[in-house]
Amino acid sequence: xxxxxxxxxxxxxxxxxxxxxxxxxxxxxxxxxxxxxxxxxxxxxxxxxxxxxxxxxxxxxxxxxxxxxxxxxxxxxxxxxxxxxxxxxxxxxxxxxxxxxxxxxxxxxxxxxxxx
Numbered sequence: 001x002x003x004x005x006x007x008x009x010x011x012x013x014x015x016x017x018x019x020x021x022x023x024x025x026x027x028x029x030x031x032x033x034x035x036x037x038x039x040x041x042x043x044x045x046x047x048x049x050x051x052x053x054x055x056x057x058x059x060x061x062x063x064x065x066x067x068x069x070x071x072x073x074x075x076x077x078x079x080x081x082x083x084x085x086x087x088x089x090x091x092x093x094x095x096x097x098x099x100x101x102x103x104x105x106x107x108x109x110x111x112x113x114x115x116x
Contacts, residue, residue, distance in 0.1 A: 005080040005093050007102035009035045018105055018112045025077040034076045037100060042078055045096050046071065063089070078102070 006022055014033040024031050047055070053063040059071040067084030080093050094104050098115050105112045 002081065002083045003085065003090065004107055005082070005090065005097075006077070006105040006107055007037075007079070007093075007097040007100075008077045008105070009037060009100070009102045011035050019107075019110055022105055022107055025074060026072075026079065028074055030074075031076060036075045037078065037102065039073045039075060039078065042096065042100055043071065043073065045099070046080075046093075049092055049096065 006025070008021065008025060008031075010016070011033055016031070016033055021031055021034070025034075046061075050061050050063070053061040053066070056062055059073075060068070061070075062068045063085075066086065066089060067082060069080050069082035069085060072079040072081065078097075082090065082093075094113075097104055101115070103113050103115045
């Protein structure tokens with residue numbers, strides 16, 4: 001099953017319509033009210049976490065039977081487009097997002113899960 005996991009961080013005291021933000025970010029647009037992310041650090045963390053996976057290019061990883069994923073980033077956003085990933089693998093991305101202060105937005109459910 002394919003799935004996308006979406007991460008961004010609001011500026012303090014700013015809250016916007018998550019679905020609209022997701023749509024703009026997915027189109028590569030800048031969104032006022034969001035913070036820029038340390039994208040290079042995030043990508044390094046993903047690469048380290050999935051070091052045993054075959055890297056097909058700078059953003060595409062193949063784990064064989066464990067699935068595959070591709071990263072999409074902008075200065076304010078990172079998205080993981082995955083296929084065949086287990087819940088454990090998906091949770092690794094959620095943990096990375098949390099580490100960088102970025103809660104998960106699940107576009108399939110239309111839900112943003114704030115970091116506790």
